[in-house]
Amino acid sequence: MIAALSSLAGAALLTAAAGQETPLAPFPGVWNTSAAGCADPESQHGLVIEGRTVGGYEWGGEVVSVRWNRDNRATADLDWWDTSDVDANGHPITRRKTWGFSLSPDHQTLTVRFDDQSQTYVRCRRSRL
Structure with missing residues (x-):
């Protein structure tokens, strides 16, 4: 898990939007679906948003545009990929997806909306990268 997240974090998957170094500020951090998941180095339910990078266990995406609501x-x-969706050569296929991101008032809970679903993450206290 750590290796997968580290490789995603190092892959520079996010592109700057509107001249911002971090197009998804204030969302950067290490997130997991539970506090127990944050403490588990083998957890496969994490999400990392750092600098120009967004990714999870065996998936990630490059931000091509960001729109902010009031x-x-x-x-x-996102130009999104998942290792379970590959071409004939075994390379992940990139597909355009739209995701939504919102924080709780205390910035400790992140809700990500995608594919008519949503997933809530808690902020991990320490980086596992």
Whole structure:
């Protein structure tokens, strides 16, 4: 898990939007679906948003645009890939997806909306990268 997240973090998957170094600020951090997941180095339910990088266990995406709503929610268009969706040569296929990002008032809970679903993450206290 650590190796997978580290490789994603180092892959520079996010592109700057509107001249921002971090197009998804204030969302950067290490996130997991539970506090127990944050403490588990083998957890496969994490999400990393750092610098120009977004990714999880065996998936990631490059931000091609970000739109901000008045309530400080972001909608991002991603060139998204998943290792379970590969071409004939075994390379992940990139597909355009739209994800939404919003934080709780205390910035400790992140909700990500995608594919008519949503997933809530808690901020991990320490980086596992």
